[in-house]
Amino acid sequence: MRDFRRITLALLSVLALGYWAVGQDRKGAAKDKVRKPQMSDTIKANMYADNWFMLYINGELVAVDSIKFIPHNVVSVDILPSYPMTIAVLAKDNADPKTGMEYANTNIGDAGFVLKFGDGTVTNARWKAKRFSWGPIDHDTKNPRVENLPLPDNWYAVDFDDSAWGFAREYTEDQVGPKPPFYEHDFQGARFIWTDDIELDNTVIFRFVVKSPPDGKARPDFSNLNNLVPDQPPRGGKKKPR
Ligand SMILES: [Ca+2]
Ligand SMILES: [Ca+2]
Numbered sequence: 001m002r003d004f005r006r007i008t009l010a011l012l013s014v015l016a017l018g019y020w021a022v023g024q025d026r027k028g029a030a031k032d033k034v035r036k037p038q039m040s041d042t043i044k045a046n047m048y049a050d051n052w053f054m055l056y057i058n059g060e061l062v063a064v065d066s067i068k069f070i071p072h073n074v075v076s077v078d079i080l081p082s083y084p085m086t087i088a089v090l091a092k093d094n095a096d097p098k099t100g101m102e103y104a105n106t107n108i109g110d111a112g113f114v115l116k117f118g119d120g121t122v123t124n125a126r127w128k129a130k131r132f133s134w135g136p137i138d139h140d141t142k143n144p145r146v147e148n149l150p151l152p153d154n155w156y157a158v159d160f161d162d163s164a165w166g167f168a169r170e171y172t173e174d175q176v177g178p179k180p181p182f183y184e185h186d187f188q189g190a191r192f193i194w195t196d197d198i199e200l201d202n203t204v205i206f207r208f209v210v211k212s213p214p215d216g217k218a219r220p221d222f223s224n225l226n227n228l229v230p231d232q233p234p235r236g237g238k239k240k241p242r
Contacts, residue, residue: 037222042078043118046185048178049075050112051094056156058086058223069094072179081119082223085210088156089113091194092133095202099144100135108139110199112176112192113206120214122190123206129168131195133203148203155205162207168193 047053047063050072055063057079067073093111094102102109115123135146154160170191175198195201213219 034220034222034224037080037220037225039078041219041222042080044186045077045079045115045117046187047075047089047115048072048113048182048185048187049091050110050176050178051092053089053091053113055115056086056088058082059157061156072181074181074185076185079117080222081117081213081219082221083210083212083219085121086158087115087121087206087208087210088160089115089206090151090155091204091206093202095133095135095146097133098146099141100133100137100146100200100202101141101144105144108136108141108199110176111194111202111204112171112178112198113194113204114176114178114182114187114190114192116187116190117210119210119217120189121208121210122187122214123168123193123208124191125167125170125193127168127193127206127208128162128165129193129195129204129206130162130165131197131201131204134197134201136200139200146202151205155207160207165207166196168206169196169198171198 045055045063047055047065049065051070052065052068053063053075054061054065062079063075063077065073065075091111091113093109095109096102096105099105101107113123115121132149132151133146136144137147152160170193173192176192178192193206195204
């Protein structure tokens with residue numbers, strides 16, 4: 001009788017262990033499945049440009065500066081990050097295309113760009129940079145000349161080859177002189193960047209790849225959201241058309 005009890009107890013233990021293991025397996029499977037992203041999965045992207053920019057992430061247009069000249073504004077948007085994250089920025093100083101000068105051709109005028117994402121991504125001299133329009137050449141404002149290079153196709157694409165490009169140069173807050181909205185947003189740790197000449201280089205492109213979240217936080221991969229099969233058909237989907 002005692003043996004029978006022992007065997008029953010052992011059997012029950014094995015069964016309980018098995019049940020627990022299957023439960024753990026299910027939990028794991030549920031974790032692997034991509035869930036619906038929520039606002040808490042997004043991060044804030046703050047950008048400030050003297051004078052204008054457009055921002056692509058992983059080949060998709062994400063933000064356009066809503067004011068092309070003055071006042072100098074901060075653009076702050078929510079983004080859903082996925083890594084590796086290829087950031088590409090087209091930035092322009094407000095230069096006359098014929099003279100390269102600002103403020104109705106009265107001033108050579110300077111530029112600048114700074115970015116910070118909520119995952120800790122910041123602009124600095126590790127970003128790639130190349131100029132595509134510059135002038136007035138030799139600071140000659142009496143006979144102003146401008147040189148232009150055509151923007152390469154797919155400059156914003158993930159697989160665009162920027163290996164031959166140089167790096168951005170960092171500029172201080174004093175050099176750029178950002179206007180008040182800059183101080184009302186989080187740019188801590190970010191550096192103002194531009195190409196080698198912050199006065200004459202008027203159209204530039206920056207590129208940078210964020211390989212993994214700088215803050216080290218583990219995040220679900222939402223990069224393939226369009227290919228998600230919903231758990232259930234959308235509500236009302238089974239209704240017959242009237
Ligand atoms: Ca400017
Ligand atoms: Ca300029």
